[in-house]
Amino acid sequence: MAVDKKYDTPMLDELEKGEWPSFVKEIKAAAEWNAMSNDLLGLLEQSYSEKMGHWKHGGIVGVMGYGGGIIGRYTDLPEKYPNISHFHTLRINMPSGWFYTSEALRTLCDIWDAHGSGLTNMHGSTGDIIFLGTRTEELEPVFNKLTAAGFDLGGSGSDVRTPSCCCGKARCEWACYDTMALTHFITNKFQDELHRPAFPYKMKFKMSGCPNDCVASVARSDISIIGTWRDEIQVDMQKVREYAKNGTDIVKEIVMMCPGKCIEWDGKDLNIDNSSCLHCMHCINVMPKALAPGKDRGAVVLVGSKAPIVEGALLSSVMIPFMKIEEPFDEMEFWKLIENMWDLWCEEGKNRERIGEFIQRVGMGNFLDSVGLEPIAEMVAHPRENPYVFYEEYFEEGEEVEK
Amino acid sequence: MAQIPVHELAEAMYKMVKDTMGLKKWKATDLQKASIEMFGEGNVDKQLCKDAIKELVNSGRLVYTYFGGSYIEVPHKEGAEN
């Protein structure tokens, strides 16, 4: 399809300058043959010069039977830019860890060239494959081709969002559990919740294999499952000495940077007091050949983070300090907690209230009580520095303080 | 515990949504609460409500919409489309 109507885009052209990739360059390439991308250039230029957006959002969305995965977009200047009067976004469930064959990528692009603007975003912040811009009547045909190729829509609206994870054991030696396997399992387990929105607001799962948290789950998922260990950091002392010999300043770069203040180095031996380690990964990241997470590995479960939309940003809070994550996943007790949390949030949550905001409103104590969890020291951000945390009950009972 | 048949619940839900078109926006949880209230706890549970919504949406009698959050409505000509 040849496209003739070209727009002057002096402001957009500025964004083609420089050494880095440019979305303007990509839209222009698509505009050579695609009328939607061509009109998109015109509309963007107008928005830049007016400093005003020209998109409307929402309404009837989705393909038959689905309540998520498609985000309705329309321009408010349809007479001027008829080819983008509809410009809906599709979210397509990416493979766990974002691994593709080149054939799969070509299949996706061919489908999109035939039915939309040809523009994609690999990947959106949600993790999904994003197809940018198509008309309502193209939705069912795109969906049919995607499912025939083995793909499915992802989440949007008040549903379980497309679960997302780091590459985990596929590529990373720090992975304390198989993030890709668990993500695949969660995606299948919650198909109903993913496609049929029934929550007060969105519900995101993000899985990171270790506390480096490469998918930033602690900051942007309602349920964060982050790999960790509960025994001792593995130390290869010979390799530690090699790092020192080769110029790593162990005192300055590691001992003094350890947030648990629990490492000693006498120039020959490295001593870690593991009972005070915060599992931050810093020492391991600095000396990856010498140190490694322990052998008794699993994950910590945190709940409640979100980016600022309706209210401000929140970080997740610890619910389960450690659990083993092993097949068969379906037998983990963890699902019971998820069910309890969802029941409570659906019953009492306000419309557009994320679970983290809900916890803030009702109070963490009430929330824990309602979902059947005992409050424990690990749930407190800085228990040793926090003047509001008391440990008397432990001492009264004459027990040793557990670590 | 004898539950009512899914299609009976689906009919009742459809009527609730249709009769209040333009007056009330229903979320899935609102439909569930209203259904349990209407039929009584022993006759309708959450799973049955899910099944009824699924039946209505799969047949196209009701559709999901998005206005900040997700709602369930009778299909109509799109406002934003005009």
Ligand code: HEM
């Ligand atoms: C038009 C050409 C190319 C573009 C626009 C491009 C762009 C990118 C971008 C954006 C990333 C970072 C992805 C991310 O972290 O989110 C990346 C990663 C990478 N690219 Fe390219 N690239 C191009 C060509 C190449 C070529 C020719 C090679 C090798 C011969 C290459 C090798 C790599 C490698 C090895 C990585 C990933 C390394 C890692 O896992 O951290 N790229 N590329």
Ligand code: HEM
């Ligand atoms: C023995 C050879 C090589 C090793 C060990 C190596 C290793 C690495 C490592 C460790 C990273 C960073 C990964 C990360 O931070 O996530 C990286 C990034 C990258 N490498 Fe290499 N590399 C090698 C050769 C090459 C060659 C020959 C090319 C290109 C012709 C290349 C292109 C890249 C690019 C483009 C990135 C950055 C991608 C990004 O921004 O995410 N590498 N490489």
Ligand code: SF4
């Ligand atoms: S989160 Fe940890 S395990 Fe996952 S990729 Fe990052 S460093 Fe590796």
Ligand code: SF4
């Ligand atoms: S993981 Fe972090 S807290 Fe633990 S010993 Fe290493 S630097 Fe210290």
